[in-house]
Amino acid sequence: MTRDDIFSKIRTVLVDALAVDDDDVTMESVLTTDLGAESIDFLDIVFKLEQEFGIKIDQGELFPDNVAQDPRYVQNGLVTAEGLATLRARMPHVNLDEFEKDPQITKIGTLFTVDTLVSFVEAKLRAK
Numbered sequence: 488m489t490r491d492d493i494f495s496k497i498r499t500v501l502v503d504a505l506a507v508d509d510d511d512v513t514m515e516s517v518l519t520t521d522l523g524a525e526s527i528d529f530l531d532i533v534f535k536l537e538q539e540f541g542i543k544i545d546q547g548e549l550f551p552d553n554v555a556q557d558p559r560y561v562q563n564g565l566v567t568a569e570g571l572a573t574l575r576a577r578m579p580h581v582n583l584d585e586f587e588k589d590p591q592i593t594k595i596g597t598l599f600t601v602d603t604l605v606s607f608v609e610a611k612l613r614a615k
């Protein structure tokens with residue numbers, strides 16, 4: 488399956504899960520700010536991705552949990568070096584280079600783009 492094929496299927500999933508138009512879903516679209524996804528939507532997106540691609544996504548694998556609440560990983564509203572290392576290890580599908588320059592925890596949601604989903608699914612399919 489090509490990257491374009493994966494994107495096309497993810498676009499369909501997001502249109503269905505978030506009730507957005509096809510044109511709204513681009514590779515650069517941020518799930519939260521551009522497409523209006525909320526925390527409950529992420530569960531639906533994960534379920535639909537599993538169904539669409541025949542993959543299993545473990546809890547916290549695509550969208551990490553418990554990072555923001557751990558004082559080793561976040562201090563004074565910033566993700567620490569240890570936190571960044573943990574995010575890199577747990578989310579190899581996310582490019583953290585820009586985020587690392589200004590690692591405000593409030594900006595972590597901007598890391599989750601359509602491109603991130605495509606890269607994640609691509610890696611999961613390769614590992615099958």
